[in-house]
Amino acid sequence: MSNESNPAGRTLTLRVLRHNPQDPDSEPRWAQYELEEYEGMTLFIALSEIRDRFEPSLQFDFVCRAGICGSCGMVVNGRPGLACRTLTSTLPAEITLAPLPVFKLIGDLSVDTGAWMRGMSERLETWIHATEPTDLHNLEERMEPELAEQVYELDRCIECGCCVTACGTARMREDFVGAVGLNKIARFRLDPRDHRSDHDLYQLIGDDNGVFGCMSLLGCHDVCPKELSLQTQIAFLRRKMVRVS
Amino acid sequence: MKIVYTDVLVIGGGLAGLRTAVGVKQRGLDTVVLSLVPAKRSHSAAAQGGMQASLANSTMGTGDNEDVHFEDTVKGSDWGADQRVARMFTHVAPKAIRELAGWGVPWNRVSQGEREAVINAERVVITESEQAHGLITARDFGGTRKWRTCYTSDGTGHAMLFALGDQTIANGIPVMERMEALALIHEGGRCYGAVVRNLVSGELTAFLARATTIATGGYGRIYKVSTNAVICEGTGTAIALETGVAELGNMEAVQFHPTAIVPAGILTTEGCRGDGGILRDVDGHRFMPDYEPEKRELASRDVVSRRMTEHMRKGKGVPSPYGDHLWLDITVLGKEHVHKNLREVTDICRYFLGIDPATDWIPVRPTQHYSMGGIRTDHRGESTTLKGLFACGEAACWDMHGFNRLGGNSVAETVVAGMIVSEFIADYCGDPASDINISTGLVREFVERQQAELDALTSSSGNESATAIRQRMEEIMIDQVGIFRTGEELDQAVTELEDLLRRSRNLAVRCPAPGPNPELVAAYRLPKMLKLALCAALGARERTESRGAHFREDFPQRNDRDWLNRSITTWPAAEASLPRLDYEAIQVGDMELPPAFRGYGARNHIDHPDSPARQAEIEKILVGVDPDDRHARQQALMPFVHLLPEKYRPRNQRLETSA
Numbered sequence: 039m040s041n042e043s044n045p046a047g048r049t050l051t052l053r054v055l056r057h058n059p060q061d062p063d064s065e066p067r068w069a070q071y072e073l074e075e076y077e078g079m080t081l082f083i084a085l086s087e088i089r090d091r092f093e094p095s096l097q098f099d100f101v102c103r104a105g106i107c108g109s110c111g112m113v114v115n116g117r118p119g120l121a122c123r124t125l126t127s128t129l130p131a132e133i134t135l136a137p138l139p140v141f142k143l144i145g146d147l148s149v150d151t152g153a154w155m156r157g158m159s160e161r162l163e164t165w166i167h168a169t170e171p172t173d174l175h176n177l178e179e180r181m182e183p184e185l186a187e188q189v190y191e192l193d194r195c196i197e198c199g200c201c202v203t204a205c206g207t208a209r210m211r212e213d214f215v216g217a218v219g220l221n222k223i224a225r226f227r228l229d230p231r232d233h234r235s236d237h238d239l240y241q242l243i244g245d246d247n248g249v250f251g252c253m254s255l256l257g258c259h260d261v262c263p264k265e266l267s268l269q270t271q272i273a274f275l276r277r278k279m280v281r282v283s
Numbered sequence: 284m285k286i287v288y289t290d291v292l293v294i295g296g297g298l299a300g301l302r303t304a305v306g307v308k309q310r311g312l313d314t315v316v317l318s319l320v321p322a323k324r325s326h327s328a329a330a331q332g333g334m335q336a337s338l339a340n341s342t343m344g345t346g347d348n349e350d351v352h353f354e355d356t357v358k359g360s361d362w363g364a365d366q367r368v369a370r371m372f373t374h375v376a377p378k379a380i381r382e383l384a385g386w387g388v389p390w391n392r393v394s395q396g397e398r399e400a401v402i403n404a405e406r407v408v409i410t411e412s413e414q415a416h417g418l419i420t421a422r423d424f425g426g427t428r429k430w431r432t433c434y435t436s437d438g439t440g441h442a443m444l445f446a447l448g449d450q451t452i453a454n455g456i457p458v459m460e461r462m463e464a465l466a467l468i469h470e471g472g473r474c475y476g477a478v479v480r481n482l483v484s485g486e487l488t489a490f491l492a493r494a495t496t497i498a499t500g501g502y503g504r505i506y507k508v509s510t511n512a513v514i515c516e517g518t519g520t521a522i523a524l525e526t527g528v529a530e531l532g533n534m535e536a537v538q539f540h541p542t543a544i545v546p547a548g549i550l551t552t553e554g555c556r557g558d559g560g561i562l563r564d565v566d567g568h569r570f571m572p573d574y575e576p577e578k579r580e581l582a583s584r585d586v587v588s589r590r591m592t593e594h595m596r597k598g599k600g601v602p603s604p605y606g607d608h609l610w611l612d613i614t615v616l617g618k619e620h621v622h623k624n625l626r627e628v629t630d631i632c633r634y635f636l637g638i639d640p641a642t643d644w645i646p647v648r649p650t651q652h653y654s655m656g657g658i659r660t661d662h663r664g665e666s667t668t669l670k671g672l673f674a675c676g677e678a679a680c681w682d683m684h685g686f687n688r689l690g691g692n693s694v695a696e697t698v699v700a701g702m703i704v705s706e707f708i709a710d711y712c713g714d715p716a717s718d719i720n721i722s723t724g725l726v727r728e729f730v731e732r733q734q735a736e737l738d739a740l741t742s743s744s745g746n747e748s749a750t751a752i753r754q755r756m757e758e759i760m761i762d763q764v765g766i767f768r769t770g771e772e773l774d775q776a777v778t779e780l781e782d783l784l785r786r787s788r789n790l791a792v793r794c795p796a797p798g799p800n801p802e803l804v805a806a807y808r809l810p811k812m813l814k815l816a817l818c819a820a821l822g823a824r825e826r827t828e829s830r831g832a833h834f835r836e837d838f839p840q841r842n843d844r845d846w847l848n849r850s851i852t853t854w855p856a857a858e859a860s861l862p863r864l865d866y867e868a869i870q871v872g873d874m875e876l877p878p879a880f881r882g883y884g885a886r887n888h889i890d891h892p893d894s895p896a897r898q899a900e901i902e903k904i905l906v907g908v909d910p911d912d913r914h915a916r917q918q919a920l921m922p923f924v925h926l927l928p929e930k931y932r933p934r935n936q937r938l939e940t941s942a
Contacts, residue, residue: 058797101325101514104631105630105634106438107324107326107328108323125637144799152461153460156452159452165386166386172382174382174931175381178381178418179384180416183391186389190389193389196441226387
């Protein structure tokens with residue numbers, strides 16, 4: 039196991055932006071906690087320790103704690119990312135944590151990405167639109183192996199919300215579908231099982247809340263924890279949508 | 284008092300819960316899903332390596348069918364499974380894969396022609412047929428005779444959960460996030476819904492339903508180190524237990540996965556070994572062939588985990604500040620394969636260990652992974668003792684896994700059980716017997732009781748810390764109710780857990796903040812977790828044999844003569860400190876596959892006296908049946924098709940049968 043980059047025996051200072059909107063007396067404030075760092079410590083471990091030892095009311099969201107479920111997006115030293123898989127050894131000894139902006143604050147580091155994502159999915163109808171019901175008993179429809187892999191590549195989005203947080207348009211337009219939404223359209227467009235045409239898709243994303251709202255600042259692409267090709271997908275979709283417009 | 288009415292209340296938003304909701308919605312019923320987290324963040328997303336279904340498309344799956352899958356599953360269960368349920372499952376699994384394909388899961392596909400693979404640490408060439416090109420392919424997993432595990436890279440659960448999550452949205456099914464069921468509402472042996480706490484506002488609501496379904500996953504987090512998500516605390520199972528009516532089955536059957544990374548406890552998929560990865564010790568020696576010459580790294584999980592622990596006990600582990608571990612070596616698979624087909628593993632190694640698994644060995648150790656035990660149901664998914672309560676997925680003891688489940692069979696169970704159970708729920712809801720004829724006064728009593736318990740915690744003058752008690756419970760479970768168990772240690776575990784449960788009635792919650800209050804949440808969940816821990820520890824102490832994942836060093840033999848049964852626990856009264864333990868016999872006379880040697884692990888079981896008789900009977904029955912008609916032979920031995928909902932009865936087409 040290599041962790042040679044980890045400076046042993048550091049004391050970490052975690053500054054956490056705190057606020058409980060459920061409590062009328064709560065005001066947004068910075069709270070500061072000190073922790074002894076040890077090898078392999080992640081922000082999940084650090085925050086859990088703070089809650090167990092000093093601050094039982096501290097709110098944050100972890101589920102898989104393995105970088106798979108997308109629950110723990112937060113702003114770490116100014117940059118959106120997944121806290122669970124961030125080793126403290128990759129950060130300076132002073133660590134600033136804030137909740138993801140754009141999304142509704144639940145409390146402290148916890149935000150409501152679920153309602154946002156559901157709203158986006160309902161608007162863009164992010165599911166397969168098939169013309170025939172699936173035959174469960176007979177051989178499945180064939181698909182080229184490479185195509186299945188390409189679809190999976192775009193299917194890897196975990197809806198963590200980091201791209202929305204890093205997006206200039208999303209800050210200005212409340213209804214912008216974000217890179218997460220556009221990537222989903224690219225994913226279903228690629229999937230032969232979805233029978234929607236580009237004309238159909240244009241109805242969903244052919245405006246400034248869709249693909250034409252993107253200013254190509256590409257913050258989304260830079261912060262995506264799954265390293266999805268968001269830049270390429272948005273540019274490609276834009277070309278296709280211009281063609282049918 | 285807020286009351287919400289629906290036909291089907293589904294508690295849990297993972298694969299099993301969502302598939303159940305979609306099923307009943309498509310039957311025209313109203314349904315509401317409650318989830319602790321946004322549904323797509325459920326632990327189902329963490330299933331990596333794949334889902335078993337006997338499609339037999341790939342060359343290495345040729346000859347596979349429901350019969351082989353059934354046999355593997357029953358042997359894997361160490362004959363603890365309900366064989367009819369295992370049959371229902373293996374019959375519907377191919378349909379589930381095909382349904383999910385229709386919903387957009389990008390299953391990896393067969394590519395015709397030659398390709399390289401690694402089998403038993405050697406490079407081999409596999410030739411895929413032209414007629415299979417483009418059909419769904421499969422990889423190898425432990426305890427299976429064919430390559431049967433269908434996959435999307437190593438993000439199978441994610442792809443399945445997102446497809447099903449999107450179907451849930453497409454069907455307009457409300458998923459209420461950050462909602463936790465605290466208690467079931469029941470009277471006279473019938474369940475009417477649940478008292479539910481909003482985890483954001485702290486408010487309580489009564490949900491009343493014709494049918495209530497628990498699909499809340501496993502209880503891995505009662506252990507100190509678990510691959511499970513942090514929300515897998517078993518509270519859904521616990522609220523069923525706390526009714527005093529619903530039964531839990533086989534709570535001592537807890538699976539340890541051989542390869543979780545050290546120290547984080549995060550899973551690396553069985554696909555690593557399925558694809559050809561091997562295990563090495565401190566000397567770099569590949570040790571599994573020494574113990575398991577037949578299946579090597581690909582024996583069932585219980586066997587591999589025990590062999591690894593046994594090997595480390597011999598001093599062959601790799602010392603580390605976090606205790607000994609072994610190495611998982613997938614460098615033999617080559618960079619391209621690792622970075623493409625084991626992407627999540629690559630990411631996990633990169634972020635949590637700072638290594639590249641294509642070039643570095645991965646430090647691994649057996650870690651708590653799966654709960655075979657759960658709410659005991661009949662083959663329809665309904666509680667055996669509490670009418671109107673259904674359960675499916677890991678939360679249930681349905682019981683297709685017995686004392687050990689095969690890799691790839693649990694993610695398959697989630698959707699297959701969801702398909703089957705939702706049909707039976709819909710049937711039940713069509714019956715006037717499911718009418719919600721309960722007084723609001725009784726509902727109020729249930730809500731007020733929960734509110735009073737919460738108020739008691741926040742106003743408590745108690746002096747016990749939930750964190751301290753919980754940590755002790757987790758240690759007891761991993762140290763004394765782990766891979767290797769002894770009567771003496773289990774006895775200590777039961778005694779100390781009882782004490783912890785008593786102490787948990789005197790908890791102090793210092794934070795009075797309204798709303799989410801994570802301290803309060805930890806406090807009210809703790810006694811529920813302790814009760815599950817006690818069910819597991821007591822079941823393990825009393826089961827004086829070894830079966831599947833339950834291994835007693837003082838009783839190392841599987842003992843079919845005395846222990847071919849299911850452990851059944853119930854909670855006798857609110858103030859009790861121990862569950863009541865009963866046993867449900869498993870009848871050899873009904874079995875299609877009578878107990879025998881599994882083909883891996885130790886060969887030293889004690890026979891059931893009825894086994895030879897049943898074996899003779901089977902041979903006699905088969906004399907009169909066409910040896911080439913496998914369906915007829917199966918039907919003659921143990922009919923099961925009539926148990927399935929009608930829409931799932933047709934046979935599964937395969938390449939060999941399509942010509």
